[in-house]
Amino acid sequence: MSPVSSKKTRSFYVPQSADFSHEAVSSVSARTEDGRSVVMTLGDSHHQISARQADAIAQGLLMSILRTDLEITNMPWDGGCHLNVASHNGDRAALRFPDDTLYHANATFRYFGMCWLFEGAGEDPDYPANVLCIRALHDGGIHFGKGNDKYLLTAEQALQLCRGLSDCAYSLESRSWRIWDKMIEWRPRANAHVVGQTPEERALFNHLISYKPRRKSKRNAR
Numbered sequence: 001m002s003p004v005s006s007k008k009t010r011s012f013y014v015p016q017s018a019d020f021s022h023e024a025v026s027s028v029s030a031r032t033e034d035g036r037s038v039v040m041t042l043g044d045s046h047h048q049i050s051a052r053q054a055d056a057i058a059q060g061l062l063m064s065i066l067r068t069d070l071e072i073t074n075m076p077w078d079g080g081c082h083l084n085v086a087s088h089n090g091d092r093a094a095l096r097f098p099d100d101t102l103y104h105a106n107a108t109f110r111y112f113g114m115c116w117l118f119e120g121a122g123e124d125p126d127y128p129a130n131v132l133c134i135r136a137l138h139d140g141g142i143h144f145g146k147g148n149d150k151y152l153l154t155a156e157q158a159l160q161l162c163r164g165l166s167d168c169a170y171s172l173e174s175r176s177w178r179i180w181d182k183m184i185e186w187r188p189r190a191n192a193h194v195v196g197q198t199p200e201e202r203a204l205f206n207h208l209i210s211y212k213p214r215r216k217s218k219r220n221a222r
Contacts, residue, residue: 013108014106014108014138015108015109015137015143016137016138016139016141017137017139017140017141017152020141020143020150020152021152023143023150023151023152024151024152024153025042025043025045025151025152025153025157026043027041027043027157028041028042028043028153028157028158028160028161028164029041029160029161029164030054030161030164030165030167030168031164031168032051032168032169032170034171035051035168035169035170035171035172036050036051036171037049037050037051038050038051038053038054038165038168038169040054040057040161040165042144042151042153042161043151045149045151047146047149049117051168051169051170051171051172052095052169052172053095053117054165054166054168054169055095055165055166055169055172055175056095056096056097056115056117056132057115057132057161057162057165058076058161058162058163058165058166058169059096059097059177059178059179060097060113060115060132060134061134061142061144061158061159061161061162061165062075062076062162062177062179063097063099063111063113063134063179063180064110064111064113064134064135064136064142064158065136065142065155065158065159065162066111066179066180066208066209066211067110067111067136068110068136068140068142068155068158069140069155070140070155070156070159072159072209074197074205075201075204075205075208076162076163076166076175076177076188077175077177077184077186077188077201078197078201079189080175080186080187080188080189081186081187081189082174082185082186082187083184083185083186083200083201083204084184084185084186085182085183085184085185085200085204086182086183086185087181087182087183088178088180088181088182088183089183094115094116094117094118094119095115095116095117095119096115096176096177096178097113097114097115097132097134097178098113098114098115098178099111099113099180099213100112100113100114101113101213103213109135109136109137109138110136110137110138111134111135111136112133112134112135112136113133113134114131114132114133114134115131115132115133115134116130116131116132117130117131117132118130127147128147128148129146129147129148130147131145131146131147132144132145132146133145140154140155141153141154141155142154142155142157142158144158170188172188173187174186174187175187175188179208180208180211180213181211181213182204182207182208184204
């Protein structure tokens with residue numbers, strides 16, 4: 001009689017917010033006096049960043065928020081002008097979060113992305129402080145890392161911080177965000193009161209909230 005072979009079930013570690021409870025923050029905020037230098041506050045920690053850096057963090061936070069179940073009714077570009085939407089060509093750049101999530105049945109995170117704030121040539125003098133990491137957990141928590149500093153945010157806190165950082169970067173005349181498979185460029189309108197989305201903004205909104213990427217093989221799974 002031939003022996004019956006048995007396959008061992010492979011277990012996957014899927015982190016939950018409780019695993020990072022010691023890094024949870026009670027509040028988040030962003031403030032500026034000139035639209036160029038921004039103070040990002042997470043709990044008792046304060047980080048001085050530039051407008052371009054604030055804009056980059058806001059972009060990464062939005063992608064993580066879109067992977068939670070939090071209801072979102074508008075986007076940062078709503079009410080702006082010269083909205084231009086193009087397909088993303090896959091290029092990576094400093095101050096822009098990519099989508100490094102590896103999609104498979106046992107995915108560790110709903111979203112994973114890393115971004116570098118350093119734009120110069122040669123060795124980064126402020127490494128690892130200039131390395132950012134954002135991970136959306138399956139239970140709705142968002143784990144944000146800046147260098148060796150780690151923070152656990154709720155989806156609501158992440159949305160508040162995203163909007164605050166984007167608003168504080170008002171010295172930037174134009175914005176360019178990569179969200180999923182799109183490059184979105186626009187010019188914010190000063191003191192704009194958004195009463196509703198244009199048909200173009202609504203179509204983009206529907207695409208982003210329903211976007212489903214192509215599944216990647218388990219061989220390369222994160």
